[in-house]
Amino acid sequence: MSEVSCTNVHKLFGTVTAVNDLSLQIRAGEILALLGPSGCGKTTVLRMIAGFEQPSQGTIQIGDQLVATSKRSLPPEQRQVGMVFQHHALFPHLDVAANIGFGLRRSAAVRRSRVHDLLELAGLSGMEHRMPHQLSGGQQQRVALARALAPSPAVLLLDEPFSNLDADLRITLRAQVRTMLKQLGTTALFVTHDQEEALYMGDRVAVMREGQLEQVCPPSDLFLAPASRFIAEFIGVANFLPATICAGCIKTELGSLTQRVDLRPGTSVDLVVRPDDLELQPDAQGNAQIADRVFRGGDYLYEVELDSKQRLRCLCNHIHDYPPNTRVRIRLTPGHALAWFPEPAEPHP
């Protein structure tokens, strides 16, 4: 059962298409991370679910209620949707307890106990009478989360909630937030442009590009089975190695791989090779030469040039340090099936 369904949603701003035929389900109790470069329309999707924007076409359903069509839109206050913004958006004239209790419309006693529970859950006990400006950035964001969770929303929407915090705090806070959400079994949509954050937070990750959904899958599948060249390049580092299909194997410049591909033998494809799928050894009779290297602390990322002038990026641990122009042998040793894409229509120059 899905808690939120967007069906064939389009959104136009004037003549600009922000969201193009998007269909997306958020399952009950899952955290769905919506990932994409800035300006790809992901925040617009979130704002349509929240009720701050209305789809130009398509429908949005929360639970078993239809909440938006192109003709009518249920106002945000009737949708039972929790929001956490990038700029925490705490009410500066209310203290922590009043902020958290703002969405609760029950008797004072019930409200007090609910606020108390949430303060505890957010690790903010004893701070109920502080004003927002007296809190640190991380505390402010936890109050914002508690405030959004207090009325037990059907779905929680988080819009880049950590991007205003510094790197260390971001990592601690995202662990705390994920624990809180999982403890409560909250259905959540988490919008971010940071792939590491998306891979960490999301039970599933949805990748958007130019208003369209590219792929929705568990985080590991984004690496193993990218649905498009864009995703292969966007998530991690990817080399595209030209290859030819043969019966039961794939032939490349670096030797052949045993992998079944349902294509006519002789077809040309590009193989997605990650830097850790390659092995590098110094060898005067080798098939490549080191062009450049970047020291990254734990390892080196080498850029090597094969004899065919094809360039590849290749990972090597930090024990060895080979200077540029060293002759090396590159081996393809993935240990798993590799993703491939048909060659682009226009040939490489």
Next chain:
Amino acid sequence: MSTTPATPSPSSQPLRDQFLTLPQRLNWSRMLLWAMALTVVATLLLPPIYLTLRAFEAGSAAVSALTRPSSWAIIGRTTLLSLSVTAASALIAIPLAWLTVRSDVPLRRFWAVISALPLVIPSYVGAYLYASALGPNGLLQQLLEPITGITRLPSIYGFWGALFTLTMLSYPYMLLGAQAALRRMDPTLEEIAASLGLNRLQTFLRVVLPQLRPALGAGGLLVALYVLRDFGAVAIMRYDTFTRVIFQQYRSFDRIQAAFFALLLVCLTLLLVALEMKTRGRASYDLVGVRATRAPTRTALGAWRWPAFIFCAAIASLGMLLPATVLLYWLGRGLLGGESLGMLGPATWSALGSSVAGAVVTVIAALPVAMLVVRQPGRLSALLERLTYAAFALPGIAVALALVFFGITFARWLYQSYAMLILAYMILFLPQAFGALHTALRQLHPSLEESARSLGRRPIQVFFQITLPLIRPGIIAGASLVFLTAMKELPATLLLAPIGVRTLATEVWTAVSEAYFTRAAAPALLLILCSSLPLALLSVREQKQHL
């Protein structure tokens, strides 16, 4: 609806779906906002439109008025005065700004503070003090006569008096802008110029002055606008510019002619405001991201130190010391001569009452316009914003005249009532209130209001529970600004106050027109104190921001 179960169940779903496929319901809160904002801006447009109608009613008479040499003389005099005051202000403001920011002139900080103070003197108070000091049989002559035997000084009335008074009152507009620009300026640019072989004077002319141009342009337009709109100083100095002529024609019931001239004046001021808007846009563009990383360096003046000191002291004496001394002199003489302060009571109360009412009404009227402009950006709301700012160009006398005509013709019950006076205050001071509210609303991030919506509040509840409490400082700032400006407003109060009602401003005016200089002193002092308040508040706030 009462049969619908409280919890969503499959049976309620079709109802909800049906509801959602109906056409979009009217959005009442948005429509209300638009209706209020459009009403307010339409009210702003009432004076210029009405003046236009009245002027064209005259038809050929209006055309013949335009071709009459006397009309051109008025246009010429007004333009001449406006340009001369602007030029004279620049001549004072540029050296004074440089000396108080970038030199080691003795008492530098003191001059910086005191040279901005003439801003608190209403023009008719300033004119009264200069005229009573420097005019025929004035204080200066009384001082000189026993020593030198001079019985006649050159008359201060006319062009030179108006030029002197208005320059001394309005040069701070250019000074403040120039000082701010000099403080922001990056000193490395001047060092680069020096390293490229320019001497100090060349550096000032080729590097510093061009950077000051946007600030000077904006300040100069403010000065020119001040002169065009001014009624008090030119009336007391008896120089026939538009405002004085309009007032005289109104008095002699030549109303068509008055409307025609008021319309011409509005056109002139609108032209200036349009120019001002254009430069302001460009000036702010020029300053994007530019911030001096170091404190400005100070040039050692050497032998020029004391001449520079004398220049600063002379400006301060003429601009602040002289008026203050004269005011205290008249006040003391009046008190000694048995002038009673008791009669000030009613004038103070009616001034306070109408100004407070004006401030409240103006802020309430500005609120929907500001909310619309900030929260519903679009072509129409951008137009409303421009019209509101353009209302800044409306001279008090023109608005008052339009409302007089309107009241006599269409709303007799409004004419000569407090309601009419307050309406005039609203039209005249709406841009100030709008500015304060606009800034406050812009600083309020929309996600605060959206959070409240998603936590279950309707738009009207969000307004009262979130928006209103958070923009309270802006509301207070806007209301105080309008209150203090309304206290000083002369022409609108003269023309529109109910018969027999006197305010501090009209007290000063009446006393000065009848040359009762001692009687004008006490209300004038009260008015100066009133207008000092916002300046003091502003400078306190600015100092807080610097800390």
